[in-house]
Amino acid sequence: MTVKNLLVTGGAGFIGANFVHYWLAQNPQDKVIVLDALTYAGNKANLDSVANNPNMTFVHGDICDTALIENLIDTHQLNTIVHFAAESHVDRSITGPDAFIETNILGTYSLLKAAKKKWIDEPKAAGNEPLEHRFHHVSTDEVYGTLSATDPAFTEETAYAPNSPYSASKAASDHLVRAYHHTYGLEVTTSNCSNNYGPFHFPEKLIPLIVTNILNDKPLPVYGDGQQIRDWLYVEDHARGIELVLKKGRIGENYNIGGNNEWANIDIVKLVCKVMGEKFATNPELAKRFPNAKSAIANNVEQLITYVTDRAGHDRRYAIDATKTNNELGYVPAESFETGFAKTLNWYLDNEAWWSELLTKKIA
Numbered sequence: 001m002t003v004k005n006l007l008v009t010g011g012a013g014f015i016g017a018n019f020v021h022y023w024l025a026q027n028p029q030d031k032v033i034v035l036d037a038l039t040y041a042g043n044k045a046n047l048d049s050v051a052n053n054p055n056m057t058f059v060h061g062d063i064c065d066t067a068l069i070e071n072l073i074d075t076h077q078l079n080t081i082v083h084f085a086a087e088s089h090v091d092r093s094i095t096g097p098d099a100f101i102e103t104n105i106l107g108t109y110s111l112l113k114a115a116k117k118k119w120i121d122e123p124k125a126a127g128n129e130p131l132e133h134r135f136h137h138v139s140t141d142e143v144y145g146t147l148s149a150t151d152p153a154f155t156e157e158t159a160y161a162p163n164s165p166y167s168a169s170k171a172a173s174d175h176l177v178r179a180y181h182h183t184y185g186l187e188v189t190t191s192n193c194s195n196n197y198g199p200f201h202f203p204e205k206l207i208p209l210i211v212t213n214i215l216n217d218k219p220l221p222v223y224g225d226g227q228q229i230r231d232w233l234y235v236e237d238h239a240r241g242i243e244l245v246l247k248k249g250r251i252g253e254n255y256n257i258g259g260n261n262e263w264a265n266i267d268i269v270k271l272v273c274k275v276m277g278e279k280f281a282t283n284p285e286l287a288k289r290f291p292n293a294k295s296a297i298a299n300n301v302e303q304l305i306t307y308v309t310d311r312a313g314h315d316r317r318y319a320i321d322a323t324k325t326n327n328e329l330g331y332v333p334a335e336s337f338e339t340g341f342a343k344t345l346n347w348y349l350d351n352e353a354w355w356s357e358l359l360t361k362k363i364a
């Protein structure tokens, strides 16, 4: 389809902001409206570099506000919604599931209702064809549940079996999106992606948590035995995958997006330790800029690793089989893990003001 006027929900969050940067650079003819409630995870500063772009408009608001969404569709003649907004942290879903039910399920429902009304119902009532439109829903591999070390990876045919309040709320939203297509003809696509990493990743998530704790010489918490396996994808490659689904994907379909890059959590933590240790050993400037990073300065970062009680219901392994997305859409991740990982660590070293402000003000 031809995207023209695009609503990006959750565009001030980690993946949403990276997607907005990517979209404006790759599709400079399109207009992007960002809608974000600026929860603890949302940060307007993530959009600073595009704040003056005349094709980007930021709207502070809640996806549960259906009237606001309807108004945005009319005002900006939106023909596409890319829906990132969510509560996204599994640990928070265990201690406080309410926000996950409200935003991830009711918020998605609110967006679907507004889209159906504006793109299908109102044109029909006026005797017209539905407007050309697309509702793209951004989801996760966690909806498929957990795998053993030898199970085959998740395909789009794998039955949903979510295990955490987070993944259950995402699964519910995926089902609502599917139902709006089958029942009402809303033109939807859904992508289910593995763990992202990259710039603007909130410092409660594994890689930025480990990096920022090293820089503050704090313990590096590892759940259980650390052998939980995740697939990791550079965030810009996720944005590219979503672009391909929007432009070439078939309506009503789900597409898996993954990096073919499985790592045990403990190995990711040890890799961050190793690379940070090397950086401090080869660049004396870092010790001056980060005097708190005593273990890194002493080249002994791994001593900070601390095993903690495992997360309740912790899924053992996620793995993505992206054959359908590769074959149908020609999707292949562009960034190698080595270069993506190096870029990410450098970004955190170069953007201390960004993460230190979040650490002091925003992590509740």
Ligand code: NAD
Pocket (backbone or CB within 6 Å): 009, 010, 011, 012, 013, 014, 015, 016, 035, 036, 037, 038, 039, 040, 041, 042, 043, 061, 062, 063, 064, 083, 084, 085, 086, 087, 088, 089, 103, 107, 138, 139, 140, 141, 170, 192, 193, 194, 195, 196, 197, 202
């Ligand atoms: P994030 O927590 O960094 O950002 C979420 C954004 O949504 C924030 O800017 C927040 O302010 C906004 N938001 C929350 N509630 C809102 C509401 N009610 N109305 C409007 N805005 C609201 O999350 P993320 O990691 O960027 O994830 C984005 C999406 O991608 C989520 O839907 C998530 O399920 C999905 N996803 C994430 C990953 C990952 O590795 N992070 C992997 C696969 C899928």
